[in-house]
Amino acid sequence: MPPPQSGMTLCRLPKATLGLPLSLPSLLYRPSLSLAARRTKAVSARASSSSPSPDSSFGSRMEDSVKKTVADNPVVIYSKSWCSYSMEVKSLFKRIGVQPHVIELDNLGAQGPQLQKVLERLTGQSTVPNVFIGGKHVGGCTDTVKLYRKGELASMLSDLDINIDNS
Template sequence: MAQVEIYTKAFCPYCARALRLLGDKGVVVDETDITMDRAKREEMIGRAKGRTTVPQIFIDGQHVGGCDDLVALERAGKLDPMLAA
């Protein structure tokens, strides 16, 4: 199974939705809460090429975007192959 990393914030409904989608697939997620961690927030922005919204999701180190991007991959049938890698 692929390594999945997600940057989140407390009380973020998009973060919860992304985590639920991945959890329903049985994916173990490495979650980093940036709510009170400026250094981790800066790390996320750098890795996400300037994107500042949460969640930001990475599969095997590849930036796939946020919640809407993750859902779009799922709807297009592309998420499962990425997770199986």
């Protein structure tokens, strides 16, 4: 089998071809789109749909659930149990004596990826950990660690009447 050509990316074989005759190379390779092109395509696809799908109300309920969770808990981390960056952020909060509300997306079954898409729509961040403090999205691991090192994390937590262990 020839290697992918420039501008092509390796794809997974589909689970079922629905009886359509497809050649093996067409199943294995597809043109890759730039990030800007994918965003433009996604935006135009959303704009062209005229009737709401049943999934849109489900997505709206998930969005409301995220907003409620973030509003009801001073520190929220959307995480994946196996992610080293998520582990680092959870460890940071444990070291400073703060008990965040942690939602492990990989333990939610089919809802996990859907919730991650809702988080991306709300925050612009597609990765985990996705950290919220005082109802405000602060970012991921790097952003949270930077806030800690600059002393801003302690200040944000203090504003919420959460004392940290500085030892």
